[in-house]
Amino acid sequence: MALAHRSPRLERSGNPIRTPDAPATKSGRIAGPLWRVFLTLLLGTLGGAAPLVAQGARDTPPGTCPNGRVTDLFFDTHSIFDVERLQEGGSFLWALQLANKLHIRTRSSFLRRELLFRQGDCLDLFLLEESARILRGYGFLARADVYAVPQSDGNHHVVVDTQDDWTTKVDLGVSLDGGIQFEGFDVTEENFLGRGMELAFQYQRRRERRDIGFSYKTTRLFQTRWDAAFTVGGTRRGDFYDAEVSYPFFAETGRHAALFSFQRRDDLFPYSLERGETYTNLVVPFTFERIAAMAATRWGRPGRLALLGAGVSRETASLPDLYSASELIAGGAFGSGVVADSARIERVLPQAFDGWRTRVDLLLGWRGVRYETRRGLDALRGIQDVQLGTDVALTLGFTPGTWGSGGADADQDVYGLLTLFGGLSRPELVLQAATRTEGRRVRTGPHAGDWRDVFAELDAYAYWLPPAIPNHTLVGRVSLAGGWNVGIPFQLTLGGRDAIRGYDTDAFPGGRRMIVTVEDRAYYRWPAPEVFDFGTTLFVDVGRVWPGDVPFGMDSGMQAAIGGGIRFGLPAGTARAVRLDLAFPVSGAGTFRDVVFRVSMREFAGIRNGLADDQMTRSRWGSLGSSELVR
Template sequence: MHLQDMTDKILKLLLCFSCCQPCLLFAQDDIRSISCQPDFTPSPDGFDFLSGNNLQYSVPENTQISDIHITRLPIFDPGNPDENNWIYQLANRLHIQTKVDTIEQVLLFDSGENYDERSLQETGRLLRQQNYFQDATVQPVSVCGDDVEIEVVTRDTWSLTPGISFDRSGGENSYAFNIREANFLGRGKLLAVSREKSIDRDSNEFLYDDLNLLGTRNTLRFGLSDSNDGFSQFIDSGLPFYSLNSRHSWQFNLLNERLIDTLYFRGEEVNEVEHRLKAMFIQYGYSTGLRDGISRRYQFGYHYEDSSFADSGALPPPVVFPDDRKLSYPFVAYELIEDRYATGFNLNQIYRTEDLHLGRRLHHRLGFASEALGSDQDRLILEGSYRDTLHYSDNALWTHKLNWQAYWNIDTQSGENIKISYESRYFRRWSDRHSSFIRFEGTYTRKRNSNEQVTLGGLNGARAFDNRYQVGDRRMILNLEDRLYTNIHLFNLIRVGGAVFMDIGSAWSPYQENGSDNDILADAGFGLRFTASKGASRQVAHLDFAFPMTNIDDPVVDSFQIAFNVKSDF
């Protein structure tokens, strides 16, 4: 470094310490530089999260966090003329804003610690996972010497959502009445009570979900459901691996339920059995933390599951009555997560920050169910999943995932309960508001219990056909979409998108007739997409008009289907 350059930097440092005037200390191409500030100025109410989450900042090594500022933005921006009206500002005043200590419980860093950009990025992802935030970001705002100040910016959602929801797919209707508070008293707790009529059952449900029990990293979740075909009760508590660098975890859950399992033929109910399930799961996990960009986790525990079946007394049971099964086994598991992430928007959501995991993720569990521990037979238990990104660029994203489950019955020397599924998703962005999407999914099963089916219809990908129009023990489906993410923002509450689509697929079995000659189904159509920009959910409402291209002469196939349902993505 030249003597003149060194002198200039020393003068800037002296000026920063003595006068506390804004001064540029570090600058690199495409990187935002920050400087000493006389007083902290919070981000404005109109803060643009999509831009803020993509900024990079230059902070020197061995810098210490001197202060953390929490900036909580209101649901509606008073600086936006479209939101500065008495209704929206009244909503801001009535809403209980997320408490500062609730936000602090999520942070992976603290004052006095060394600055770590990776921890800030992961904290931002954790905050955006909370349903009570529209968006969130974490950024350094001032560097003076060896000190850096951090700002955490969040925008609340309207978390209390009493309402009525309606769902129609495959010619069948579902509805629900619910009261849902996703941020009870600003503490991040979820309370929900609902009355639901689905295509499978009518039920009354209660759910409580606490991700920071008593201000700790421990979680508690429990639910009760009473339905016209039985009941369901569960409780789940534990300490998750809440970050990639977490070292310990534990989990305990109980499940007790009695429901009716129904089998279908050409979309009609033909068989059913009463299914009683009792299960317990306990697990402890250890990790060496994040090393060389990889987090490795080692887990062991115990799983108990008792499934029993009885005649429901309504429809006849399957010709082959399902086998009761009791599993009691210890297990070991291994998990690998690669620390490789990016952010995007207008992929699965509309104008909202989306966190994309681009790295590998592997989870595999191996157990041994023994008669000595109470199992009905000796079995090896294998299950796991793997996902990765095949390609990522500014304009394309291609991901895939594989799931597997299988039992090896040692007594009979044969496989049981085999299920393998594969999914691949490809996004091609043509502009910020226009993209194409391709999804392929394949499922293969073998020697499953007779109360289970693989189905295809309006509910899971063939939008112009009845729900469960085809059944079998395997399925393939290809969905093609051309998507439009508009700038329409109805009343600054609802964002609007649209799509044209084509579905091609089939569910079949080489061992039995499925009522449609194992035909390949095809349909095409168009639809609208709606998402609540201020709501405590990232779900997307679909209104689709689908037209069959095959099986048109089948009397149970209508000339078109109108479907309205709510899904987790676009």
């Protein structure tokens, strides 16, 4: 990317504002070395170690800048709608102008602190690109670009050009799965006072969930690079607390990372029952609590990074009052269940873990990734940063001695977690695949020598942008997931918004699942492309679930659904997409009358929001992996 190619952009950046320069426990003999590694990494993090240098920077003699220096920084922050590009006297121009006036723009001081370089530094194009990617990662920015403008003296001005998204969101949860249902509402300010802080109030009443809570998030705790997130509230059964303070690997240049987290939740786990029964669900109470700390370091160059870390965690789980508090639900009426019979409850006893476990972990990894900006993938025409290359991470853990576990189901184990990622692109093609496999080998107790709580999943996506069909993207997805010998509440289903979309969430419970999706996404420069993006979609979902060894599991046989809908993004050019879909089953007893209508605020079948499966995630009570340290 030649610098001269970007210089005309300064003429179109409005009236940039020039800003002044910114100043520049007993561990035992086995666990002892891991504790020393952990403390060393933590002290390095707190010490604010220097970032990794970009490729080629080590070959630069001290005091020289082959590409010149960054002599000035300009911040061009646009509001939500670019009304200057709209025709005067448009029908809704006054409404867009009012929205801009009510909106508080992102502050240049916040943007400045997110940059990986400072005024006076040597110009490094890699750091400019990484800084732009960091900014695009914030949901309250519809677009962000960071580019250099060459000057006659060989130095450069750098322009940070951003456009805000609408940040105050009031979402009314309305579902038409099996009839019109009110599922609560959220009030969220994603960019409070333009400082990048998120404040939210949530009332969620979807299925077994009835959560009322408040949350606060910031990526600049006390004006540092530490992130913080706090959530507190109540559920149908009790309370939930979630607190996390982390110093993540910042982009591809961060050297050290650390995380401290505490989570507690009193809730219900909804088992789906076989189709044709009077009741649709069995909900059982559970309590889960985890406290964890991790620290890691990495070395090498961006695109060739090795990782070493350590962590310690303690998980406590139980299913209290299992016989007296478990309920049978009919027709999705989770607020008015009846006491469950003992025969059904006994079917979930193999997953009724009661105890606590302390684990010490060693983290290893290799990260060889780069990022490429693409349009027309999960966004309609907004820019999306696509991760390419390979990423391998391994976590090895163990319970340290008899004091490392307790409770009715106490045992000692060795734990392993392996994650693999691969991505590649061609001008007309993007491929991504990720796998995650974890399990624990029990060393003591009645299950000694057995592999328990084994989870495995694979997700692969292909995006094809055919030149012969402009503004169309063909998306293919293959998703495999399963659990083996699971001793905690776990079950998969074949239906839902992120599975086969022609069935409701409770359809076809089982322990192993396969889903294949083919989707055509089209974008149209109509009806108001300067204001919002608009497109359509057609899709086919095919899948199957197998019973495995989970309660109420079944073999669904091959099932399929077809559907279509519309997609739109506001403002124009945003990376977000809202979907309105209609889908219906075309296999088994399904008919055109069994249509399912859904409104989704994000792409569930896509790579933008990650490849993790929600039903797998809710049952993962093991150690955290190094992916928790990356932002």
